[in-house]
Amino acid sequence: MNDDERRMPAEEMIGRLTPVLSPRVRVRAVTALLSGLAGAAFVATLWASEPGPLPGRTRVAFGLFIVLGLAWACYGGWLITRRAPLFARDRVIAAWLAVAASGATTALMAAVAVQRGTGLGAALAGGSGFVALALVLAVRARARHRHLLRQRDRLSRERG
Amino acid sequence: MTDELLVVRAQLGERGALAELVRAWHGPVWTYARRMLDAQRADDVAQEIWLAVVRGLPRLREPGRFAPWLFTIARRAVTDRLREEYGRAEASREGEPVMDDPAEAAVDRAGLVAALSGLPVVEREVLVLFYLEDLSVEDCAEICRVPPGTVKSRLSRARRLLRDRLAEEEPRL
Incomplete structure (x- = not known):
């Protein structure tokens, strides 16, 4: 048997790559990242806008919720960077989801702050920071996607 | 495409x-x-x-x-x-051959592959990239992170080593 006959077939290799390319993993990664960050930011706003000093156990509970949210965000980030890479189209979708999630979280944080009559400035400042970051990512992802589309069209034309 | x-x-x-x-x-x-x-x-x-x-x-x-x-x-x-x-x-x-399975080595020994597998890693790598993968000297240099001149000298040394090994194998075949 020669080397070519011993070689793992390309189709088998493609099959082994399937888990990395699964859309479900990418959706899970983006959801974990966004919901973790939004949850942590929301709980932090609740904590910061408490009118009076909180009992020790409540502070521990708030702290745990924030850590939990950040842990989910780290898991999502790890999935995206190490397990399920986002291609150009995925990045555009993920970035617009981030814009929507950060906008909704900011609105929620502002509503809580208004209701409690404290911390509105901090909620708006923090929230708009997230929204701005998400917008920058969305614009960059869109520009990269368009650049690749132009490149694909040019190469297809050259090929005839 | x-x-x-x-x-x-x-x-x-x-x-x-x-x-x-x-x-x-x-x-x-x-x-x-x-x-x-x-x-x-x-x-x-x-x-x-x-x-x-x-x-x-x-x-x-x-x-x-x-x-x-x-x-x-x-x-x-x-x-x-x-x-x-x-x-x-x-x-x-x-410096030893990478293949250590005697049956496998026996199958391949007749050809160039066995001689190639006996070369030191650095020389084998540049031979594989240049001759088997058909990459240019510049691409080999980029991949190996060495100047093109080093690739050329490794290629020359690799060819010499391979020739010596094939000459050694010939009387046994």
């Missing part, structure tokens, strides 16, 4: 294009891994290489330079595997 177009389509997120890219390049990747390692490890390392390619593909800025980029990843994976194993087996295996 050209590799560049396939890469761009894969970067956009077309799974069909990525599969096409794997079909087109799995053979050369496996051959490179196989010439540097044995058959079983070649399969494992080829999978590691493709996983790294899929993870890194969205960040590749020059789709037209896919081949050197791919072999840079392949070389890193092979080097990591060799380093890991040399770490375990100490330096005593340095």
Whole structure:
């Protein structure tokens, strides 16, 4: 048997790559990242806008919720960077989801702050920071996607 | 379809294009891994290489330079595997043929492959990239991270070593 006959077939290799390319993993990664960050930011706003000093156990509970949210965000980030890479189209979708999630979280944080009559400035400042970051990512992802589309069209034309 | 177009389509997120890219390049990747390692490890390392390619593909800025980029990843994976194993087996295996299965070696011995597998890693690597993968001296230099002049001198040394080994084998065949 020669080397070519011993070689793992390309189709088998493609099959082994399937888990990395699964859309479900990418959706899970983006959801974990966004919901973790939004949850942590929301709980932090609740904590910061408490009118009076909180009992020790409540502070521990708030702290745990924030850590939990950040842990989910780290898991999502790890999935995206190490397990399920986002291609150009995925990045555009993920970035617009981030814009929507950060906008909704900011609105929620502002509503809580208004209701409690404290911390509105901090909620708006923090929230708009997230929204701005998400917008920058969305614009960059869109520009990269368009650049690749132009490149694909040019190469297809050259090929005839 | 050209590799560049396939890469761009894969970067956009077309799974069909990525599969096409794997079909087109799995053979050369496996051959490179196989010439540097044995058959079983070649399969494992080829999978590691493709996983790294899929993870890194969205960040590749020059789709037209896919081949050197791919072999840079392949070389890193092979080097990591060799380093890991040399770490375990100490330096005593340095210079020995990578194939240690006698049956496997017997099958291949008649040809160039056995002589190639007996060359030191540095010379074998540059021979595989230049002759078997058909890459230019400049691409080999980029992949191996050495100047083109060093690639040329390694090629020259590798050819000499290979010629000597084939001459040694000839009377036995």
